[in-house]
Amino acid sequence: MRFDYHTRYRDSFKLFSHASERLLYGALIGALLLLPLVGSAFVLGELAYVFILCIASLGLMLLTGFTGQVSLGHAAFVAIGAYAHAWLMSKGAPMLVSIPLAGLITGFAGLLLGLPAIRVSGLYLAMVSMAFAIIVEQLIGQWSSVTGGFTGMAVEPARIGNWSLSSPAAFYYLCLLVLLAVFFALLNLLRSAIGRAFMGVRDSEAAAYSLGIHVQAVKISAFALSAGVTGIAGALIAHHLQYLTPDGFTLLLSLELVLMVVIGGLGSLRGALLGAVLISMLPLAISRIKPLLPGQMATQFGLEIFIFGLTLALFVLFEPNGLNGRWLKLRALLQSFPLYRRDTFKRQKRYMKSERYR
Amino acid sequence: MSDSVQVFGQLTANGITVGAIYALVALGVVLIYKATEVLNFAHGDLLVIAAFSAWGLITVLGLPFWLALLLTVVFTAAIAYALDAWVIRRIAGQPQFAGVMLTIALAFMIRGLVSMAFGPESRNYATPWSNSTTNIAGLQIADLQLVILGMAMAVTVVLYFFFRHTRLGIAMQAASQNQLAAYLNGVRVKQVNSLVWALAGAIAALAGVLLAPITLVDTTLWLVTLKALAALVLGGFGSIPGAIVGGLLIGLVEQYAGVYMPEGTKDIVAYLVLIGVLIFRPHGLLGEAHGRRV
Amino acid sequence: MSPLSNTQPLLQVRDLSLTFGGVRAIAGLDMQVHAGEVLAIIGPNGAGKTSTLNAITRVFDVSGGEILFKGQDLARVPRQRIARFGIARTFQNIELFDAATVMDNLLLGRHRFGHGQWWQQLLRTPAVTRMEEAARAEAESVIEFLDLSPWRNSLVSSLPYGVRKVVELGRALCTRPELLFLDEPASGLNPEETRELAFWIDDLRTDLGITVVMVEHDMSLVSAVADRVICMAQGAVLAQGTPAQVQNDPAVISAYLGT
Numbered sequence: 001m002r003f004d005y006h007t008r009y010r011d012s013f014k015l016f017s018h019a020s021e022r023l024l025y026g027a028l029i030g031a032l033l034l035l036p037l038v039g040s041a042f043v044l045g046e047l048a049y050v051f052i053l054c055i056a057s058l059g060l061m062l063l064t065g066f067t068g069q070v071s072l073g074h075a076a077f078v079a080i081g082a083y084a085h086a087w088l089m090s091k092g093a094p095m096l097v098s099i100p101l102a103g104l105i106t107g108f109a110g111l112l113l114g115l116p117a118i119r120v121s122g123l124y125l126a127m128v129s130m131a132f133a134i135i136v137e138q139l140i141g142q143w144s145s146v147t148g149g150f151t152g153m154a155v156e157p158a159r160i161g162n163w164s165l166s167s168p169a170a171f172y173y174l175c176l177l178v179l180l181a182v183f184f185a186l187l188n189l190l191r192s193a194i195g196r197a198f199m200g201v202r203d204s205e206a207a208a209y210s211l212g213i214h215v216q217a218v219k220i221s222a223f224a225l226s227a228g229v230t231g232i233a234g235a236l237i238a239h240h241l242q243y244l245t246p247d248g249f250t251l252l253l254s255l256e257l258v259l260m261v262v263i264g265g266l267g268s269l270r271g272a273l274l275g276a277v278l279i280s281m282l283p284l285a286i287s288r289i290k291p292l293l294p295g296q297m298a299t300q301f302g303l304e305i306f307i308f309g310l311t312l313a314l315f316v317l318f319e320p321n322g323l324n325g326r327w328l329k330l331r332a333l334l335q336s337f338p339l340y341r342r343d344t345f346k347r348q349k350r351y352m353k354s355e356r357y358r
Numbered sequence: 359m360s361d362s363v364q365v366f367g368q369l370t371a372n373g374i375t376v377g378a379i380y381a382l383v384a385l386g387v388v389l390i391y392k393a394t395e396v397l398n399f400a401h402g403d404l405l406v407i408a409a410f411s412a413w414g415l416i417t418v419l420g421l422p423f424w425l426a427l428l429l430t431v432v433f434t435a436a437i438a439y440a441l442d443a444w445v446i447r448r449i450a451g452q453p454q455f456a457g458v459m460l461t462i463a464l465a466f467m468i469r470g471l472v473s474m475a476f477g478p479e480s481r482n483y484a485t486p487w488s489n490s491t492t493n494i495a496g497l498q499i500a501d502l503q504l505v506i507l508g509m510a511m512a513v514t515v516v517l518y519f520f521f522r523h524t525r526l527g528i529a530m531q532a533a534s535q536n537q538l539a540a541y542l543n544g545v546r547v548k549q550v551n552s553l554v555w556a557l558a559g560a561i562a563a564l565a566g567v568l569l570a571p572i573t574l575v576d577t578t579l580w581l582v583t584l585k586a587l588a589a590l591v592l593g594g595f596g597s598i599p600g601a602i603v604g605g606l607l608i609g610l611v612e613q614y615a616g617v618y619m620p621e622g623t624k625d626i627v628a629y630l631v632l633i634g635v636l637i638f639r640p641h642g643l644l645g646e647a648h649g650r651r652v
Numbered sequence: 653m654s655p656l657s658n659t660q661p662l663l664q665v666r667d668l669s670l671t672f673g674g675v676r677a678i679a680g681l682d683m684q685v686h687a688g689e690v691l692a693i694i695g696p697n698g699a700g701k702t703s704t705l706n707a708i709t710r711v712f713d714v715s716g717g718e719i720l721f722k723g724q725d726l727a728r729v730p731r732q733r734i735a736r737f738g739i740a741r742t743f744q745n746i747e748l749f750d751a752a753t754v755m756d757n758l759l760l761g762r763h764r765f766g767h768g769q770w771w772q773q774l775l776r777t778p779a780v781t782r783m784e785e786a787a788r789a790e791a792e793s794v795i796e797f798l799d800l801s802p803w804r805n806s807l808v809s810s811l812p813y814g815v816r817k818v819v820e821l822g823r824a825l826c827t828r829p830e831l832l833f834l835d836e837p838a839s840g841l842n843p844e845e846t847r848e849l850a851f852w853i854d855d856l857r858t859d860l861g862i863t864v865v866m867v868e869h870d871m872s873l874v875s876a877v878a879d880r881v882i883c884m885a886q887g888a889v890l891a892q893g894t895p896a897q898v899q900n901d902p903a904v905i906s907a908y909l910g911t
Binding site: 009010013185188189191192193194195196197199200202203204206207208209210211212213214215267 | 709711731732733734735736740741743747748749750751752756759760761763764767768770773774775776780781784785788823824827
């Protein structure tokens with residue numbers, strides 16, 4: 001069993017309050033930092049892509065998991081970040097300036113979506129965000145002078161000054177460092193007043209208003225911040241893809257991101273990371289089992305989509321708290337062993353209550 | 359008739375017929391939404407199932423069109439019933455978001471299965487009205503489109519009488535407003551909800567079988583769901599007449615935008631309307647305004 | 653804000669009216685709340701009691717009339733600025749943040765006080781940690797006042813109903829209010845919890861100097877703790893006075909209390 005022995009009051013709300021946590025997470029980060037010394041180029045390339053999706057997933061989690069605003073159109077922000085970054089670099093901006101700037105531009109786009117979006121909620125917001133994504137996809141295709149239209153746009157290779165970052169190891173470190181920076185920044189934000197305000201808006205707007213929280217400003221900030229983080233992921237994805245076309249950022253990508261946050265577990269950053277890792281590893285796993293399937297069933301696209309759907313359905317039905325929920329249950333089991341009771345997390349039967357009057 | 363009036367008339371005719379499709383699809387979605395507050399993102403995929411089934415029955419088995427239509431409707435209704443009974447029912451009581459996620463998951467699964475089973479090529483099949491058009495007041499309208507329009511109107515009328523004057527219809531309304539109270543009044547809510555799904559599936563089948571010859575039989579058929587959502591929003595969410603009105607209006611707006619507005623607007627105008635309506639008049643044209651009591 | 657003179661009421665409502673479509677929820681309401689008192693608002697369902705609360709805390713926009721708090725008109729103040737005036741409230745259907753712990757709920761009550769800039773929060777500077785500690789210290793004092801220590805780190809969703817009501821009260825107290833509105837605080841509580849609530853409301857007034865206005869149906873609580881009672885019916889005041897006076901008023905008896 002685990003006991004916390006705190007000597008100062010502030011120890012109780014520290015980030016890693018227990019030594020075993022510090023050890024575990026420190027070892028994980030250390031392993032990731034040392035991986036390029038032993039990993040192949042393929043592995044590093046795959047992991048860099050996973051890190052990029054983790055960043056995008058964190059962005060969406062912030063909006064949907066923590067502020068309760070559904071978005072089925074986040075691929076639009078990935079696209080805006082990618083194109084903005086590619087365009088800025090093509091105009092000569094150094095990469096270290098261009099990535100944050102692309103994030104800011106995307107954040108501004110998020111603000112623009114947020115302004116109308118705060119007037120709707122739930123299902124309606126889901127539809128508005130989906131419509132927004134489709135419109136953005138079309139606009140990117142139409143605005144050929146800047147984006148190269150439907151034929152696409154090449155991306156300059158990553159570099160800082162004259163030092164190229166396009167080698168697998170260098171790009172891996174770039175993505176890892178950006179991920180760690182974003183992750184810890186969000187972790188801090190969510191432990192503080194702003195983060196609590198996000199969650200307050202998610203759980204009860206009426207109460208939030210009565211406590212002096214400017215609900216509309218909070219929602220708009222959440223949109224802007226979420227878009228900005230996702231835009232940074234977009235900027236990195238531009239280097240990963242090396243050639244941008246509008247059909248790399250379709251509704252399917254939006255739904256993949258939603259899958260990540262839902263399967264990961266709404267309301268936790270750990271969940272965002274777990275979900276991103278699972279969803280990005282899934283195509284890899286699928287391509288491994290494809291040779292085992294009868295001829296026609298191996299049509300790549302159909303099988304992938306089916307497995308995505310199946311995974312989501314299984315999680316929604318049997319583990320609504322996602323991978324993070326599983327993690328917490330496992331942790332509870334280990335922490336309270338041998339006093340763990342099997343029905344600790346049993347769910348109760350509920351009747352549908354109309355949300356029309358929410 | 360002068361040229362521009364002719365063009366306008368043709369556009370209007372096209373708009374109404376395209377809008378009738380959107381209306382039919384929207385009807386199916388709004389039925390399920392009214393009953394269970396679940397927005398069925400898999401509705402378009404029911405259309406896909408229907409289209410592929412019809413193709414199989416007509417082209418592979420060589421059955422006559424009407425028989426194939428009937429069998430497809432029954433088959434799709436059965437699948438929709440099964441979806442609700444075996445899958446959707448399990449998340450009763452969970453927040454709306456879970457329902458949305460589950461239907462999205464089902465949509466993926468159906469699309470994936472169909473892709474795997476049938477491959478990526480588009481197919482087609484013959485209907486009694488393919489390649490024949492009628493001339494009404496100088497406007498050319500494809501016969502198939504007239505049939506679609508007629509079907510949409512027939513379905514609307516049938517639904518109206520169904521909900522007003524049959525026990526099952528009233529039971530559906532009761533279950534949609536307060537599940538627990540409906541239970542306590544002897545309504546077998548679970549079965550009623552599954553029947554609503556079956557009904558929606560039947561409507562989707564009608565829409566799918568009639569639409570596929572126009573847009574070809576492949577999995578992109580599901581995209582019409584998005585337009586149907588725009589129609590629902592415009593007409594007023596949760597309102598059955600609203601679904602019809604919204605569908606027709608979206609159809610018209612699209613056709614006009616194709617000619618009278620800049621290049622490329624036609625593809626996004628439905629979504630612009632969706633966003634615009636939700637911002638300025640969230641309850642649409644015919645829907646009810648909702649608020650929360652604190 | 654003008655300083656409060658001894659004769660000026662803390663809150664003054666003049667000729668308030670609130671209509672929803674064709675329904676007049678409040679029709680020409682005149683009401684005064686004096687600093688340091690406990691005022692109870694009673695009345696049948698539909699009398700407009702909760703609507704009055706919602707109107708004053710700006711959940712709804714009033715159709716006419718004035719709401720003067722320490723001389724300032726609140727009728728056009730944005731909803732989220734009410735807390736800054738020192739007005740707090742609880743809700744009829746508990747509006748707690750279910751996914752958070754009790755401590756987090758109380759910390760959200762401290763939101764209107766400074767917590768550092770956004771970039772300071774991102775970097776978790778020592779200044780932010782100190783402000784967090786200060787906020788927690790305040791929350792701890794409320795926890796001690798309301799005996800919530802056993803549940804300090806529990807998720808609200810796992811708490812029994814009575815405890816949740818107390819948590820909501822605690823969260824309102826964290827905002828350091830001068831005027832506290834309680835919407836049916838005793839509904840759903842057993843007699844023992846109601847007696848505890850009476851003691852707390854009394855302590856609020858005596859120890860913390862908070863003015864309390866409560867909408868209530870439980871006459872035992874009203875008689876035990878209220879200084880003054882207003883009975884509303886059909887959107888306006890029917891009778892007011894001490895609990896004993898109002899309970900014996902014939903109009904009140906026929907409209908609400910019965911014999």
